[in-house]
Amino acid sequence: MTTYKFIRDETELVQSLIEFNKEPIYHRKMVGNKPLYFVHTIIGEQHLFGLSKFCAFKDITSDDYLSGKRRETDGGKTQKHIEKVVNRQWEPYEGIAKNIQKAFKQWIESFFPHYNIYNANFLTIEAKLLKKVKAQNKRSITQDELEILLDFKKRIGATGEEIAITYEADRLLKLGASSPLNYITHTSKINANAGFDIYSDFNKKVRFIEVKSNVNNTGEIYLTSNELSTFKSNPREAYIYLVNITNLEKKEGIVRVLNDVDELGEREAILYKIIR
Structure with missing residues (x-):
């Protein structure tokens, strides 16, 4: 039986x-x-x-x-x-x-x-x-489902930032930096509230880089008030690196560079602060 x-x-x-x-x-x-x-x-x-x-x-x-x-x-x-x-x-x-x-x-x-x-x-x-x-x-949604989803989102975010750093290092290498990683700071690991994920400074040319990652070009893009503030305060130096992860296991992806937050498309307010 x-x-x-x-x-x-x-x-x-x-x-x-x-x-x-x-x-x-x-x-x-x-x-x-x-x-x-x-x-x-x-x-x-x-x-x-x-x-x-x-x-x-x-x-x-x-x-x-x-x-x-x-x-x-x-x-x-x-x-x-x-x-x-x-x-x-x-x-x-x-x-x-x-x-x-x-x-x-x-x-x-x-x-x-x-x-x-x-x-x-x-x-x-x-x-x-x-x-x-x-x-x-x-x-x-169950707690197990939520944990799987959150863990996966964290993995996507972390992998996207690694791909973005590799991209930025290659960019600086082409500009003449012999040790490009010396000019790059993984800011999000130091300060999660900085308003950007990566700081790049080579030959007095600075980039405040916010990384937004997805898998197979799926998923919405979310911006915090801190991230929007970075673009307002540094309109020339603030960049978004859109990372389309093509292979999560091998940490491979395609990076699209934007210097204007409006290029992301129309924004929709989904979170409101209520003052009491």
């Missing part, structure tokens, strides 16, 4: 997907040698992928799966169950959106470099549908 329990709805499916991503160190062991089916969703700016056989189980952990739960059923049964829960069929790699293809390729190649991505199939939980499911269950 089997002892496993399958997920009953999309909310439980996403919870298992989040659980799958809690311990990336086990991803290679959990996917096995020939993984073919993956569940996908987006939380905030983060693409999350999970092995279908893992995600089909309710209330599962990495330890549960690796210690034997994976052998309680076969992949075909779990794939059909997930298909029934979401009422959709699996889509092949070539049939999914380009941004999902790119995100999946970066994700799986970070721990499975020789994986044949064209063998993969996907079921995506759409963001609107996920919100609907949460509303029906009167469930807001």
Whole structure:
């Protein structure tokens, strides 16, 4: 008699997907040698992928799966169950959106470099549908989801700043700086309220650099009052380095340099200070 329990709805499916991503160190062991089916969703700016056989189980952990739960059923049964829960069929790699293809390729190649991505199939939980499911269950974001999202945002921010520093060092090197890092200060590590992340000063040419990072060109850009103040006080020296991270694991990305905050686009006030 089997002892496993399958997920009953999309909310439980996403919870298992989040659980799958809690311990990336086990991803290679959990996917096995020939993984073919993956569940996908987006939380905030983060693409999350999970092995279908893992995600089909309710209330599962990495330890549960690796210690034997994976052998309680076969992949075909779990794939059909997930298909029934979401009422959709699996889509092949070539049939999914380009941004999902790119995100999946970066994700799986970070721990499975020789994986044949064209063998993969996907079921995506759409963001609107996920919100609907949460509303029906009167469930807001969980603490685990929030922690994963915040940790990921911190990782994106830290990686973006490293990419921006490398970009700035290359720029100074081309201008003649023999040791460019000597002219760069990673300000955000010293003072988080400075209003800029990086300070660059070479040949009396100063840059106050605010770094804004995203993955695969997704996600909003937020500016604090301190950051806007830097642009007002230093209109010629203040810069925004927009970093589009193309490979989070390898810390690779493309930097777009702006010297005018208005180039970011129209601003929308979303936070107000109430004085009482």
